[in-house]
Amino acid sequence: MANIDHLALLTWGNHKWMDWRNRNSEIAPDLSEANLREFNLKGINFVGVNLFRADLSQAKLIDADLKEANLSLANLSLAELNNASLIATNLTGANLQKSDLSGADLSLANLIGADMSGANLRGADLENANLIGTVMMQVDLTGSHLNNGNFTQANLHAAELVEVCLYRADLQKANLSNAHLNGAYLFRANLSFADLSGADLRWSNLSKVNLTGANLMGANLRGANLAGANFTNVNLAEATMPDGTINITS
Template identity: 40%
Template sequence: MANTEHLALLQQGTTLWNEWRAQYPEIQPNLRQARLRGWSLQGVNFVGADLREANLYEADLSQSRLNGANCNSADLRKVNLAMADLSEANLISADLRKANLTQANLTSANLKVAFLRQANLQKANLSEANLEGADLSGVNLKGARINRVNLKTANLTGVDLTQLDGMEVIMPDQTT
């Protein structure tokens, strides 16, 4: 369950939240199972935050910092994560269907068995990301950077891989 003090602070707005994060960078926010559906959180600092099983359906997290955050099994459907930093984030089993990840940084993110069906990953950086077993059907990867991406057992139905930036990919028939 989410820390009620952390949730109350976040409810006061992104500016106050980010000031608190700057003042106490050693605190790892606990927003586990928080209900943040539809919240406007542009530019929020969720670095290293525990967002496991959080409901962020249709929230606006554009230009936010989620690097190193634990978003395991989070509901991120239709979330706006345009230009967000999700490097090294744990997104195992996260539901990102129809999410906007345009120009997002997903370097070294763990998206194992994540649901990304019809997500927009245009110009996103997926370098060294783990997408093993992920559902990428219908995803827009135009201009995406995919250097050293693990796509073993990933569902790539309807994905156009011809307009990518970087092609070093670990496919199902390769070994690590």
């Protein structure tokens, strides 16, 4: 449960909270399980704060500093986290459905098992983030940076990944069916056993990519760079090849 004194400070307003934090930097605030639904926390200093199971749904956290905070199992659905700093933040099992994380820095964040369905992540930084098993259906990751991210078994069905950077990202067994990856940079990414059926990969860079056992049935690869890619046991049935022809065999 949240520390009553810490919660009271927050309810007195952001300025009071910020002043207290500046004077007591050695204290790690405890706001676990706090009800902060719809709170205006724009620009708040939540560095290292314990927000385990906190309800931050529909909260305004624009430009907030949440570095290394504990947000595991927190409810952040519909929260406004535009340009927030979530570097190395613990978000395991968190609910981020339909949240706005555009421009947010989630590098090194732990998002294992989180639900980000329908979230706006345009221009976000997820480099070196851990997203094993994360639900990311229909998220908008247009123009985001995902280099070296771990997306093993993540669900990215129908996600917007236009022109994203996925250099050396681990996407093995990920669900990317019907995802939009046109113009994406996937150099040396691991897509082994991934589901890319119906995915739009036009003009993407798939050079040196590991596609062992991947399902590319009905995918669009027109103009894609496949130099040095591993196509062992790949299903290319009905896929549109780089030259525009339709593959009629698997």
